[in-house]
Amino acid sequence: MDFRTILVKDNPPVRTITLNRPERRNAMTQAMRTELISALEDTAVSDCRVLILTGAGDAFCSGLDLSELESLHGKTAAEYRIDAEQLARLFMTLYELPIPTIAAVQGAAIAGGTGLAMICDFALATPSAKFGFPEVRIGFVPALVSAFLSLQAGEKVCRELLLTGRVFGADEAQRYGLVNEVVGIDQLMTRAKSLAEGLLANSSQAMRATKQLLAAQNRSWLQSAIAAAIEASTESRLTSDFHEGISAFLGKRKPVWK
Numbered sequence: 001m002d003f004r005t006i007l008v009k010d011n012p013p014v015r016t017i018t019l020n021r022p023e024r025r026n027a028m029t030q031a032m033r034t035e036l037i038s039a040l041e042d043t044a045v046s047d048c049r050v051l052i053l054t055g056a057g058d059a060f061c062s063g064l065d066l067s068e069l070e071s072l073h074g075k076t077a078a079e080y081r082i083d084a085e086q087l088a089r090l091f092m093t094l095y096e097l098p099i100p101t102i103a104a105v106q107g108a109a110i111a112g113g114t115g116l117a118m119i120c121d122f123a124l125a126t127p128s129a130k131f132g133f134p135e136v137r138i139g140f141v142p143a144l145v146s147a148f149l150s151l152q153a154g155e156k157v158c159r160e161l162l163l164t165g166r167v168f169g170a171d172e173a174q175r176y177g178l179v180n181e182v183v184g185i186d187q188l189m190t191r192a193k194s195l196a197e198g199l200l201a202n203s204s205q206a207m208r209a210t211k212q213l214l215a216a217q218n219r220s221w222l223q224s225a226i227a228a229a230i231e232a233s234t235e236s237r238l239t240s241d242f243h244e245g246i247s248a249f250l251g252k253r254k255p256v257w258k
Contacts, residue, residue, distance in 0.1 A: 005032040007056070008039050013049040014196045022057025027065035028112050030083070033090050040093045049204050050196040051097065053120055054104040054189070060129070061113030072246055077234055084233040087112065087144050088226050094119050095148065095222075096215045098208045100199045104192040105129045106185060110167070115145040118152050118178045121211075124192055125170040126185040131178065132167035139245025139255065143233035147225035151218060153177055 007018040017039055019026035043051055055061055075083075094101065094116065103120035106129060114131045117123045133149070135142040142162050150158045153176045161168075161176075173179040183191045199207070236242055240258055248255035 003035045003039065005029065006035050006039060010048070013047060013200065014052065015043055015046070015048040016052040016054065019055040019061055024065055025057065025059035025062035025108060026055040027062045029065045029068055030086065033086050037090050037093055040097060043099070044097055049099055050199050051099055051101045052104060052192050052196060053101060053116065055106065059107035060105040060109040061116060062108040063111035063113055069246060070250060072237065073243060077238060080237040081230065081234045084144065084230045088230060091115060091119055091144060091148060092226070098211055100207060102192050102195055104188050106188060111135060111142070112145065115148060119148050122195060123179045124181050124183055124188060125173065125179045126188055127170055127182055128185070129170040130167050131173045132165065133162050134165040134167065136163065137165040138249045139241040141232050141236040143229035143236070144226065147222055147229055
């Protein structure tokens, strides 16, 4: 498959997937989600033994692209559900990938960008990296990411981050367990490759079995949580607050909530 929004580079047995829309700070589009799913599914059945996920330019992934936000007005419930199901498939494909995954995060990793980073087995971030789930500030429900955040950081932290919608830095993300290491920008990819080399010294069969075991332990709960999240995401996008939030954001004004 020819990719337009990502780059896939193999340095066997390590594969690097780079979000490649630097002019848009690697903001997420439906096309990017589709390409990421395809690349991850191919990785799952390839000879790759470690995956590095990163972003081109000065950001990892700045969240939903403005063009996607504009298109959310006027969609049907069925279309909103399809969007939610696609994001769920992306997150689950990354979560259940049978090989170790490493996120190398520079700059903004917002909303779905934070989701991608924290779902990876390891997350490395530069001191200037920024994380957050600002959805509630514009009338969105951070539904799909909530299940994975609850697993990663616990319910109390999950509630605080999702309900405030505030942006936080790499050091705070590390305290919550969303980031494993904070490293200098000039050392980010070097450290990611060094970590990959260390993982390659382990038994690939044992690591694969370990990942499958960990996924199996959470599968029943996670499937239920994701099903509820898809419903919540779909229903919330039919509300007046959702459409007011989009209009306010696009109009660069404060929203007026009913």
